[in-house]
Amino acid sequence: MKSNDRIREENEALRERISRLSAASLRISASLDLDTVLHEIVESARKLTGAQYGGIATIDEKGEPVDFVTSGFTEEEHRNLEEWTEGPKLFEFFRDLSGPLRIPDAPAYIRSLGFSADRLPSKAFQGTPMRHQGVHVGNFYLVEKESGEEFTSEDEELLVLFASQAATAIANARAYRDEQRARSDLEALIDTSPVGVVVFDAKTGSIASLNREARRIVENLLMPGQTPEQLLPTIKYLRADGREIALEKFPLSRELSNATTIRAEEIVLSVPDGRRVTTLINSTPIRSANGAVESVVVTMQDLAPLEELERLRAEFLDMVSHELRAPLTSIKGSAATLLDTSSSLERAEMREFFRIIAEQADHMRSIVSDLLDAGRIDSGTLSVSTEPTEVTSLVERTRNTFLSGNYRHDVLIDLAPELPRVMADRRRIVQVLNNLLSNAARHSPESSPIRIAALRDGAHVAISVRDNGRGIEPERLPHLFRKYTRAGDGEHGLGGGLGLAICKGLVEAHGGRIRAESDGPGQGARFTFTIPMAEEAGGEGAVGRSRPVAHQEGEDKARILVVDDNPQALRFFRDALTDAGYATLVTGDHRELSRLIETERPHLVLLDLMLPDTDGIELMRSVPELADQPVIFISSYGRDETIAQALESGAADYIVKPISSTELVARIRAALRGRAEPFVLGELAIHYDERRVTVAGSRVELTSTEYELLRVLSINTGRVSTYNDLLRQVWGGRYYLGTDPVRAFIKKLRRKLGDNPRKPSYIFNQHGVGYWMPRPEKP
Structure with missing residues (x-):
């Protein structure tokens, strides 16, 4: 016890x-x-x-x-x-x-x-x-x-x-x-939504929350220093049925307590000084268990962009009518004169009237053709038939066509020696050059020359048209390639906006890019576009028939992984890529990305920008497997800021929907060819296709692990590859090995490359994080 x-x-x-x-x-x-x-x-x-x-x-x-x-x-x-x-x-x-x-x-x-x-x-x-x-x-x-x-x-x-x-x-x-x-995700989604969202407390009539777009919509109604809450009592609401609600007479809390569901109603918001905003409103009352209205959720869309679109449409129709009216007037007048039996015309006079009719009919046909091309570009159905083509022949053909017209400008040509052939639809590229030459001639004095230059630019050839004309204001440069842009001096016509928009569509259908540069008014302008080089076959300078990487003899088909939550888009991409000879993998679930990349080893990923619960830019950060191959974004969003953000995240290219199958295949070819191009940094060269590394022309013998480590660092230039990234990509995810093998192999690699770790030229260390290589400078 x-x-x-x-x-x-x-x-x-x-x-x-x-x-x-x-x-x-x-x-x-x-x-x-x-x-x-x-x-x-x-x-x-x-x-x-x-x-x-x-x-x-x-x-x-x-x-x-x-x-x-x-x-x-x-x-x-x-x-x-x-x-x-x-x-x-x-x-x-x-x-x-x-x-x-x-x-x-x-x-x-x-x-x-x-x-x-x-x-x-x-x-x-x-x-x-x-x-x-x-x-x-x-x-x-x-x-x-x-x-x-x-x-x-x-x-x-x-x-x-x-x-x-x-x-x-x-x-x-x-x-x-x-x-x-x-x-936080929901708040961020609502706050960045392109639709305005306002939540009202029904009991007090106060604003419970207001997203960024809603603030933007009402900011034009605000007085200096006034808040949206202070604005509320001063607003009048004009509904589609003509009823007007003035909150200064009726308390908002009373209106909200009797709120009913509103679906897509056009409502005008106005303030006493006459300022107004037209919106499309949806309103939903949120009720408690006993049926009382606790809050009201209002979504609003600013109709100003739609009204602006309608205005542009009307201006565009006015412009087309104006352009067609002039040749029609000439044709009508000439035909009426010829049919007038009371007039006796000499044979030479009759021929002149017939010539006017023929010329003006050709002009009308050109206008209609431009309009049809613009429509095909907008719908993504424009197609090009490319073949290996000499740049010299394209430029000479364009020059001869231009000089045979009524232009009096000299055309000076400056082509870099030994230019490679390009993959081009000859008729379409000549059309681009003709449009650019005509545009330069319209904005330049008759005595000033127009210069055409071409040089190699990575996996592309860059062709530029330069004039010494009136120049372009900096604020107009981003808008030049829109379908219709009214010139600053009051010009009105198809030549500027539509012609340049067609140039942009044709160049992008080839897998290239186009840009405009000018130092300002009176300083002239330069328009530059790129075309992919033709793939070489055999010895230097020999170029074979263009074909996708998937058709190379002795090689497997290149595998393209497409990630898009739209079934129709997936079907289009699958059919277009299969017809082009690629092995196509498609998925609508972004959560499958890591598994598919690890098991299928695609050569390239087509990634939709906007996906359920996430976006492509976020996936570039959160899915490390995407760093192992080129990624092309596909999106309906064409804002310059979005494109820049996507490219900065590591994407190889960015395609705006709708897109033709021809442009899609051309962009993929260019991206795959770019990845196959040798990596050159100072005296270091990495020939990916041969798995060969040279320094100052001398071959460097590397083990398979050393080469793979160098390859991974070189395809991720400009950003740090962490220890975990390198363990995953080089050592197959054996994280238990720790950082020791990474450090050991980096030391061996530096020694073989002759890279001083204290003052490196090729491989740099981010202490405690990982390693990185700088981006090569463009020639």
Whole structure:
């Protein structure tokens, strides 16, 4: 029998342990910040047992490590544990244990498992799993008691109880984090929506939330220093049925409490000084359980862009009518004169009238042809038939056509020597050059020459047309290639806007780009466009018939992965690419990206910009596998800022829908050919197709791992490849190897390339993060 004193002592000890456990549970539940919770758990576990060191490692639903937090270690000791080569394997062993593990001699135990124990000099060890509702969320580990004693069974029992509370705290913190992320994502989605969203509190009539587009819509109604909330009482609402609501007479709270659903109603918002905004409104009342209106969600679209579109359409029709009226008038007048039996005309006079009719009919046919081309470009149905073509023949043909007209300008030609042939539809490229020459002639004095130049630009040939005319204002440059742009001096006609828009469509259908440059009014202008080079076959300068990479003899078809949530778009891409000879993989689920890239190894990815729950630019950041091959964005959004952001994220190209199959295939060919081009940085050259590396012309012998490491760095120039990126791409995702092999191979690679690590030219280090190579300078 135990004595009463002994029982009292045990009860006191039990109460003290329960008190400490309760206090620890309260501490870890006091915050919903996950990082704070993890630190509190490991600190509390140490205090409960008197441990000198502690650590906690959490896992996700797949069992992969997520967080690693320590307590009692110095920063250097913590970093050593993180970089421990055998750490991941040892973690997997402890993670898979079904229950707690108490070891009196941890180093001996770890060595018995076949691991090195260099990073764990301490003896006593206690590991405890954490489970929440049967789901394993991680483990915490304690090492070496401050008293020097071993961990006891009482410590283990206490930690098992504490682990249950810790798992609940982690689950709650994760749920809160996920809820906050979802809320932030939803708020970001609403705030960046192109539709204005306003939420009203029905009881008070105040604005509960207002997104960015809604603020933009009403900003023209605001007085200086006035807020949207202050604006509300002054607004009048004119509904489609003619009813007018003035909030200065009727409290908004009363109107909201009686709110009904409105669907796509045109409502004019106006203020007393006459300013007004026309909007398309949808309104939905949100009701409580008893049917009372609690809030009202209003979405609004600014109809100004549609009104502007209608205005441009009317101007465009007016422009076309104006252009057609002049030749029609000439034809009508000439025909009437010829048919007038009362007039006796000489044969020469009759021939002149017939010539006028023929010329004006040709002019009308040219106008109609331009209009049809513009329509095909807008609908994405414009096609080109490309073949290997000499640039010289294109330029000479254009020059002869231009000089045979009524123009009096000299055309000076400057072509770089040994230009490669290009993949061009001869008729269409001559049409582009003719449009650019005509545009230059219209804006230049008759005595000034027009210059045509061409030179090699990477995998393309760049052709430019330059004049010494009136120049272009900087603010007009971004708008020159729109279908209709009214000139600043009051010009009115097809020549400028429509002609340049057709040039842009034809060039992009070839897989090229076009741009305009000018130093300003009176400084002339230069228009430059690019055309892909024809693929070489055989010796230098020999060019074979154009064919996609997929048709190369002795090679497998190039695999193209298409990611788009639109089934019709997927069908179009699949059919177009299959007809062009590519092996096509399609998916509407962006979550399949990593798996498909790893299993199918595509040569190129076509990625839709806007996808459910995410966008292509975000995927470029979050899916590391996309860094291994060229990516072309496909999107309906053609804003310059969006295109620039996509290209800066690492995309090889950006295509605006709708797109023809011809342009699609041409863009893909150019991207694949660009990736096959040798990488040149200073004296370093990497010939990807031959897996050959040279420095100053001398071949450098590399092992397969060294070459792959250099290749990965070279295709990601300008951005840091982290240690994990390199372990995934070069070492097949064997993260447990740690950073040591990466550092070792970088050292060997630098030595073979003659790259001084203290003053590198090729491979640079981002301390603690990874390595990177600079982008080569363009010639």
